[in-house]
Amino acid sequence: MTQSIYIQPISTVTGPQAVEGDAVRLGGSMAYAREFAVITREGGKVVDRQLATSRSIADLLGGLPDDLAAEGEAQWSNLSTVHEPLQCGERVIRLDAPQIMGILNVTPDSFSDGGKFMDDPLAMQDQAADMHEAGAAIIDIGGESTRPGAAAVWEGDEIKRVIPAIEYCKGMGAAVSVDTRRPAVMQAALDAGAAIINDVSALRHDPRSLEFAASSGKPVILMHAPGPSNEAAEDLHSNADYTAVAFDVFDWLKERRDAALAAGIARHNIVLDPGVGFGKSVADNLNLLNALPLFHALGQPLLLGASRKRMIGALSNEAGSNKRLGGSIVLAQLGMDAGYHLLRVHDVFETVQARNVWRGLRDAGVTDFTGLPG
Structure with a gap:
């Protein structure tokens, strides 16, 4: 064996x-x-x-x-691999300190904002501008909810949702990623100015995705989700069966990394995300979060997306998604302590502030050590 x-x-x-x-x-x-x-x-x-x-x-x-x-x-x-910066058009995202990725959902059924930014273009623009001004290095725009039980979206509708947001964010100078599983949406998004492909199916949902991502030359984010890998299977949360969740997710991401490399995606363009909250129980998520540093052994930049996740509510008297800031900041700090390069969050201002204080402590720890006798 x-x-x-x-x-x-x-x-x-x-x-x-x-x-x-x-x-x-x-x-x-x-x-x-x-x-x-x-x-x-x-x-x-x-x-x-x-x-x-x-x-x-x-x-x-x-x-x-x-x-x-x-x-x-x-x-x-x-x-100990030192990762190259992510090239996002005119923007360069350095990975030697935690960077904040702001979430902008333009969907009718997002678990956190319930369609507010899809139905009101001015609200979307204000939210995007607020995140950009607060210090988001990247704005991640999605037109399909991936919460459990969410309805599938036709790619034409998904394109109509994300393109105005991408064009607006690009116009104000932001680096933009597109959160999608479909090559047609990826293509339309890149044409509109997006610079990163963020695929929660790790380029498995559509058999054309790997080839498209490789040909685009853009950075890609590959997230762990246990759901079946075909277009007919929409539930990313199903098929979860772990022997030891951290090691199982590690093996899965290793396979997806190698598949991306074999397809021609440059190694420095592959970012990995352990997929907190996707097909994982509260116990699974806690075990995975406690093992976050393990994933550096895969040799890729790492992203943590734990903001406002259901597990926070489960651990705090079922607090609603808009009342999970404290838990989200705790998990963001956990990611920073583990050396994660990108933090995908809803609350950009608060997370940037937490990051800046955390960075000050780290800078002091490296440059002002006084543990030896003078």
Whole structure:
């Protein structure tokens, strides 16, 4: 039976000075990890778990079978990969500190804003401008709700919804991503000025998507969702069956990364998203969130989308989607602590403020270490 290996960062520090240099900078971010669990699975079950630091990892990996050692060495290298900025037309999005992606839904049935920005163009423009001025590096525009039970949308209607918003955001100088699963919508969005493709089906929904994304030369965001991979299957939340959710999602994203590479998508243009809230119970989401640093071992920029998710309501007396700011900020900070490069959020001003304070603390941790005697 085939074995799989995973290198999971399990302790973080404010900077390498705090541990005499025995730390790894995760994904070129402002997060540093000192201890790592090297985990082996077989048949879905963990059969071995050993701890290492940067100073002992080579010996540990050297004692493993050749195939596991090779994969382990690749993951170890991936953990410290410094990622290129995302090229978004005239905009360049650096990935050496957390960047905020603002959510702009132009749908009639969004779980968070209920069609407010689709029915009122002025409200949409005001929301987009507010997010841009508050410091959103990217505005993510979607014309199809992906909440559980949402109705399917014809691509023509989806195009009519997103194009005015994309053109407006592009016109005010924002970098724009389009949240869609359909190549025709991707094409129309890119023509209108979008610079990133954000596909919650990880380019599985339409068999033409991989080829289109590769030919576009644009960055793509591949999100984990367990639903079936065909156009007739609309429910992204179905088919969820996990042995260990974090490792299962890791394997799934690894396969989608490799499929994207095989299709010709440049490695620096692939962003991965573990898909919090998609086909996952509250317990699944909590386990996944606690394992966020693991995904750096895939060697790609990482996005976290946990804003206003149902799990926050489930943990706070079923608070409605518009009363989940506190929980959303906690999860955004968790993502920053884990070295995530992009945070997809509804509440841009508050999250940018939290990010700026967090960054100040990290800058101080790296540049003003006073732990040794003077």
